[in-house]
Amino acid sequence: MGNKTLAILKPDCVRKNLIGQVITKITEAGFTVKGLKMVRLTEDSAKGFYEIHKDRPFFNDLIKYMTSGPCVPIVLEKENAVEEFRKLIGATDPKKAAEGTIRKLYAENIQENIVHGSDSDENAAKEISHFFSRKNLLDINGF
Numbered sequence: 001m002g003n004k005t006l007a008i009l010k011p012d013c014v015r016k017n018l019i020g021q022v023i024t025k026i027t028e029a030g031f032t033v034k035g036l037k038m039v040r041l042t043e044d045s046a047k048g049f050y051e052i053h054k055d056r057p058f059f060n061d062l063i064k065y066m067t068s069g070p071c072v073p074i075v076l077e078k079e080n081a082v083e084e085f086r087k088l089i090g091a092t093d094p095k096k097a098a099e100g101t102i103r104k105l106y107a108e109n110i111q112e113n114i115v116h117g118s119d120s121d122e123n124a125a126k127e128i129s130h131f132f133s134r135k136n137l138l139d140i141n142g143f
């Protein structure tokens, strides 16, 4: 059971000016922010990040959406972080998300769902290095 996960505040979250409110929910739930930046994904970077979904019918729309504006990747720490964070954000489809979850509160639909959370410890490690690699010497918060 790991203690880190990757969150992304997606382009709809940034456009709706909800960065502060969503981070407040996250920290109130006991997560600590260990790394945070604002980036705009290139098409190649988005395709790499979502490689696992490349054969899904929604893939092209997903890439368009995720490259449509800046997003905010965040490294979060808490015991059992992956599972705890997925509970906090709720189901992918906000219509099915539990009351009080971030997606239930703020998300529009199954695609524009405000926030991403890693789905396993293994993917959390990969996703964290996608955004917070030590290779970039300008980063002071590489993992």
Ligand code: CMP
Pocket (backbone or CB within 6 Å): 053, 058, 062, 092, 110, 111, 112, 113, 115, 116, 117
């Ligand atoms: P997330 O689970 O963070 O990562 C995959 C993303 O693909 C998901 O959030 C949604 O943004 C999007 N997605 C997943 N399922 C669908 C779907 N059925 N239709 C459209 N978009 C989807």
